[in-house]
Amino acid sequence: MGQLVDGVWKDEWYDTESTGGRFKRTTTAWRNWVTPDGTAGESGEGGFAAGSGRYHLYVSLACPWAHRALIFRAIKGLEDHISVSVVHPDMLKEGWEFRTDFPGATGDELFGAAYLRDIYLRADPDASGRVTVPVLWDKQQNTIVSNESAEIIRMFNSAFNGLTGNADDYYPEALRGRIHEINDRVYDTVNNGVYKAGFATSQEAYDEAVRPLFDSLDWLEGILAENRYLTGETLTEADWRLFTTAVRFDPVYHTHFKCNRAWLREYPNLWGWTRELYQMPGVAGTVDFDHIGRHYHYSHDMINPHRIIPINPQIDWDEPHGRG
Numbered sequence: 041m042g043q044l045v046d047g048v049w050k051d052e053w054y055d056t057e058s059t060g061g062r063f064k065r066t067t068t069a070w071r072n073w074v075t076p077d078g079t080a081g082e083s084g085e086g087g088f089a090a091g092s093g094r095y096h097l098y099v100s101l102a103c104p105w106a107h108r109a110l111i112f113r114a115i116k117g118l119e120d121h122i123s124v125s126v127v128h129p130d131m132l133k134e135g136w137e138f139r140t141d142f143p144g145a146t147g148d149e150l151f152g153a154a155y156l157r158d159i160y161l162r163a164d165p166d167a168s169g170r171v172t173v174p175v176l177w178d179k180q181q182n183t184i185v186s187n188e189s190a191e192i193i194r195m196f197n198s199a200f201n202g203l204t205g206n207a208d209d210y211y212p213e214a215l216r217g218r219i220h221e222i223n224d225r226v227y228d229t230v231n232n233g234v235y236k237a238g239f240a241t242s243q244e245a246y247d248e249a250v251r252p253l254f255d256s257l258d259w260l261e262g263i264l265a266e267n268r269y270l271t272g273e274t275l276t277e278a279d280w281r282l283f284t285t286a287v288r289f290d291p292v293y294h295t296h297f298k299c300n301r302a303w304l305r306e307y308p309n310l311w312g313w314t315r316e317l318y319q320m321p322g323v324a325g326t327v328d329f330d331h332i333g334r335h336y337h338y339s340h341d342m343i344n345p346h347r348i349i350p351i352n353p354q355i356d357w358d359e360p361h362g363r364g
């Protein structure tokens with residue numbers, strides 16, 4: 041695993057030495073927006089109008105951030121309009137690869153590239169930074185629209201409504217204040233919290249991450265004891281953003297990332313809520329536990345040097361969720 045520096049691939053793991061053993065997620069570089077008519081969005085350039093068949097999504101089925109985008113593509117009826125390529129679950133010295141020797145890894149459907157970094161270099165031959173999924177690619181301008189999942193899901197939520205006729209709104213105006221509040225805490229302590237615990241290379245950094253993580257799970261359990269969804273009666277992006285971490289919690293984060301004060305299945309409301317979301321139409325098809333299990337345990341050899349993939353709990357995701 042590595043990153044691009046002025047268009048050149050450098051194989052190096054995250055630098056936690058300069059930060060006292062702490063994993064710091066870097067900010068995202070490509071921040072354009074697809075909009076209904078191509079006017080510029082909240083950041084970046086204009087020129088990216090919604091259109092059927094124009095955009096392509098690069099994902100890993102293991103990655104919780106890419107998973108958000110895949111879920112929004114499914115629940116917003118975009119599957120026939122936005123095509124997808126799936127990387128191989130192993131993320132090794134060359135970063136994400138388009139090898140196809142794993143079920144569900146499609147290769148690069150657009151260019152037949154070998155590595156995801158080749159896609160970044162097509163967009164900018166001098167690109168610098170981490171080569172991450174998801175990537176939303178524009179086939180017309182031959183460039184990256186965005187590699188920020190939080191923004192890709194908002195584009196998917198509304199920009200293509202004219203095309204699909206699907207007006208379901210997971211980011212309703214009236215709930216935005218509460219959505220932002222929940223997202224901020226969930227991002228820092230849960231979505232990214234599990235990574236901060238798992239990638240910590242000092243006891244102090246681990247403690248700093250793992251305690252707030254479980255404080256937040258207690259807080260979320262309390263919210264879901266009183267409410268159907270995180271903001272109340274309405275299912276919003278705040279739920280989906282938590283879901284992709286929740287569904288990975290017992291299979292991966294509990295053991296591999298040492299997030300083991302409790303299993304998620306010990307929280308009755310969070311557990312029922314996770315299964316309810318899993319069972320919503322189109323969602324189960326976006327969850328691939330083989331990619332998830334393989335990616336984390338095989339790629340992170342500094343955490344799991346023998347690359348043994350654990351047996352894992354047997355979970356019946358289709359069991360009635362009881363959240364009625």
Ligand SMILES: N[C@@H](CCC(=O)N[C@@H](CS)C(=O)NCC(=O)O)C(=O)O
Binds near residue numbers: 103
């Ligand atoms: N801010 C990005 C983060 C995406 C991200 O970190 N993805 C991980 C996979 S789970 C990745 O591709 N990591 C490769 C790397 O850091 O080199 C987003 O949410 O879209």
